[in-house]
Amino acid sequence: MSGLEGLYQQIILDHSKARHGDGELTDATAEHHELNPSCGDELTMRIRLDPAHERIEELAWRGDGCSISMASASVLVDSVRGLTVAEAQSLTDAFREMLRSQGRGEPDVELLGDAVAFHGVSKYVMRVKCAMLAWVALEAAVAKAGSPAG
Template sequence: MADPLAGLYQEIILDHSRRRIGDRVLSSPDVERSERNPTCGDEITVQIAFEPGSDRIAEFGWQGAGCSISMASASMLAEIAPGLTTAELVAKVAAFREMMRSKGVGEPNEDVLGDAIAFHGTSKYVMRVKCAMLGWVAAETAVGGA
């Protein structure tokens, strides 16, 4: 019998790839970082603006071109990043990375990753992991977490 969650997760990924939360250029970003997947050509640029005098994320924007996996993943990150401190963002990236290295084993924490747990099944496909990680790596390096 097919896993009913697989269909739900696939729909969440497709929805995020179509409606792309945070897909915009920020007017005054404090940091910016671009990442490219040389294997497939996907590219994502992340921009972050902080609350004045703080390391708390006020705005998170990104732009990119690529597959639905990389676009949806960046969208999901943009949904959870505003309001986080840089340390909290780096911790979320670490949790996402751990899930993506799991090869589909275990249960990801929805409280930590939100909709991004939809990529748990994607972690079984090595060629798709880098696509899913692209925006997260850009955000992590933008804030100096890598």
């Protein structure tokens, strides 16, 4: 294992243990529940958008699942809090593209930040849904909120 792979593995382990955003958000604009029926991972994402529905002010989630799905949700919270809805969608699109790469190419570290740690997951098709669970829930919650950019 290269030093970079070890660092990425450590990011995933750290986030699966110290879950950022794991909790309640009582004044949510919208929420969405996702379930991965192939493995049983599930997660409910709650978001609060600004009054114009253009920026993600806050988000929180509750879930249960493997370390990859839980760590991905944690990284997502750190990555999208405070972004505009359009910026969050661009990041989600880049994350999805990286996970579809099957480990080929080099992901955009500048854009993805800690989310790049999941690049190795792309080599394991059955784990891609685990990593995408929270990101799909975020997209659906934004759509439910009726965002102008969504």
